[in-house]
Amino acid sequence: MATSVPAAGSWEAQAPLLLRAAVLAVAWCAARALAEWAWLRPRRLGRALRAQGLRGTAYRPLAGDAPLADRLAREARSRPPLPPGCHAVVPRALPLFHHAMSEHGKTSVTWSGPVPKVTIAEPELVRQVLSNKFGHFEKVGFGQLQRLLHSGVSTHEGDKWARHRRIIKPAFHLDKLKRMLPVFASCCTDLVSRWEGLAAGGGEPSHEVDVWPEMQRLTGDVISRAAFGSSYLEGRRIFELQEEQVKLAMLVANKIHIPGYIMLPTRINRRMKRIAREIEGILRGIIAKREGAMRAGDDLLGLLLESNMEHSRGDGSGGGMSTEDVIGECKLFYFAGMETTSVLLTWTMIVLSMHPEWQDRAREEVLRVIGGAGTTPDYDGLSRLKIVTMVLYEVLRLYSPLPAVHRRTYKPMELGGVRYPAGVVLVLPLLCIHHDRDAWGPDADEFRPERFAEGVARASGDRQPAFFSFGGGPRTCVGQSFALLEAKMGLAMILRSFAFELSPSYSHAPISVPLLKPEHGAQVTLRKLP
Template sequence: MFVFVLIFMVTVLYYINFRRLRKPLYEFSERMPTIGEVPVLGHTHWFIGGPERLLENIRKLAELVDSSGGLSKIWIGPSLYVVSLNPEDVQKILENCLEKDSSYKFLQTWLGNGLFVAPVELWKVHRRVLLPIFHNRVIEDYIEVFGQQGDVLVQRLAEQVGKPEFDVYKYITSCMLDIVFETAMGEKMDVQHNPDTPYLRARNCVMSIINMRLFKAWLQPDALFNLTPYAKMQKENIDLTHKFTDEVVNKKRALFESGGLQKEGRKDLLELLLTRDMKFTNEELREHIDSITIAGNDTTALVVSYALLLLGSHEEEQDRVYEELKGIFGDSERLPTKEDLNKMDYLERVIKETMRLYTVVPIIGRKTQKELQLSNVTLPAGVGCAVAPFVMHRSKRLWGPDADCFNPDRFLPEHSAKRHPCAFIPFSFGARNCIGRHFGMLAMKSILATVLRTYKVTSRTIDRLKIEILLFPVPGHMISIHKRNTAC
């Protein structure tokens, strides 16, 4: 009995001290507008359920915030977040709050201090070093790889011509992995012909476990997670992915130190990192290459897959894309060049409208490091900031009454010029935006152009979505394809 009383007293004293230390946070919270909060639980009940229900709850909560002026607070357990859907406030948050939210720690277990999740002070140093290797001139050297792998994709898709619906994402993600492996590491993996590899199985397993931890509160504390079989499974699969990248890094390092790297011609990103003035350790190289490979593959593959879904259910827009491609290529079956990609104005608008409607990174989390003045509130240091591009991009307040409709011409220059720069942020915004955005856009254009020159796509409307770190359609990216009569 004495032990139970002692435990109770210690718990009460801990809670009192916890509240005392966080008193400024609670005082700030009381001054903030709130929507959908319940006693004790705060907003935690909105974040319970499977991935489909979870996204719908987040969407409803964010839409309530949007309709009430675009600024509110949410409590998830002991963590306070300010939710802002006003472009002016979002710009201030993304420009001034460069520290990632604590929820990214689950990815950090895997990606270490790679650029995507690195603490801000380390990120500042490494971003300066990595920025030149993502220069447009460097990325444009990879256009040939985009075309070659897009051509393989077209050949692989031939097995689905005239057949019932199939999930195109499986084909697109294999194509993107081949592109990313070759451009980031110089490794020709041929994933398109060999999709079931130990590396990919391990990678998918780790992503599944991280997603589970993000949205299941009882698995978030390391002490509890480490008691589950998932902890061992995660470690084994992380070790397997690290082993693969470590072997590539060690091989490239040995070539570099022996003077065996090629002096002329296209260089992969790992080679370029090895030649920078800042000397990265092998572990740092692995962390950056893993971040590029993992963050760059799924996001790009998802946008391409969503674009095919949208064009498959919007015949007029698909015909406009095809006519644009026909005007560029004629009857030639050659691979796209830089000049060709620069002429694909309508296809680029299709890609941007796809990223607006199906923002594959639906939530961005940041944390204030010092006081930040927003439009009508001053945020103290240490507060989480949640930006929801998926909701902002469909906001009728920002995009008009037809915000849910597919209309690529929203991105005509004369329309975009009137829009706040943070009304559309598929690559985030500010200094910590996506370093690979030019790579992604060129790769997406090249793959879509190659597929749409060869096949006509049909699909149904997407009506059910889920969040699994990224945004996925519940039934998959289901399309059917038919060979076009005329090549272009």
């Protein structure tokens, strides 16, 4: 049988050529896009910044400063621990930014993959960025990785941020927080009783405790009860899962600049997605039960749902949140409410162990204002703890739980005489600013709670205010009062029951992962007071 041959100009004859041409066109576009992302755009942004006098590290395609950051981190951790009483923690905790600012000035350029990062360490400029007066800065998220951790109000922008903030804020009103104080006190009583049991079981007048996991357990208990009330046990499971999720996220944090990395089916990525599904399933069940009940309750979830229902009924404020939005906010309760307060209480016990004279002063105040172990601290008593408050603020300054925050320019913006093009990340190194001698004086690295005797605004004397532990501007931490009340309650109840000092096994080694934590634990020796 004769085989027909396609005519030279027929579709069948041209199809292979057209397919090859299409493949070449797609490959060319992909190569062009890759070159723009990895080479042309970073070079363009780098030239624009250098032309205005900014100095910094040289751009290395794809990796950026990751190799340098890894080397500096290894060198910092290989050095001996800081001596007890030394609070000059910046070189060890933020080695890359410390190196860049030492070499190139306070406003210096580093690279996260192909993205330029400019450190902004002048307090007035930091306030301008945080205030976002002209709406030119947006929060820097980490895409899918961040959504696996939480997707609450701290990550939203624009109208969605404004709507969520408006709905959430009533849950943290002072009158509502006062009703949660019995929960705070109950969790702290459990902690003190457990520590007393350790002392009794050992038969010794003093015993060693690693307070870092203890504070995580305390603040996990508080947020579980305060957020979910009668669903406390389910809340505890969420706490355990979120704790594992944070640890896994840190393992992949340095690789997220690689496009699509979080989507690869690696063992860690698969486990993180399973954890996220389990957390969301638990929360969805709790929320469904609450929405079906006649009364939402006085815990954070109940207050959030009540506020959300009011906005959903159409009061002209833009509507409410979806169930997925509420789940994201509940996950944020854990990530922000548990982790940051546990870090604050841990460093406070370490620092007061280093400075026993301030521990004695704070204890004397607690006993005088609140009373001994037989009394439960109330709001009026906690609000009169001036020395305790000064101590907490000074610990927040020296050991800022969140060492740095990031903002991105999504349109050209002038700041401090420099015109930043769109696509530049501005790094606000809060820990560096809190240790800056230009902002705090020659004793910036010293523990001096009396700085805050006249409040936060006057803490840096006649210099410009330079305290940013709770952020600033419209995005100031909505849970600030919750965290401070919880920390005051915990510290007051510990101080009146125990004296404590550093254990010989403690190594003073702060590390940013990404919160500022003690690398080798926080071992202290507790002595039960009569």
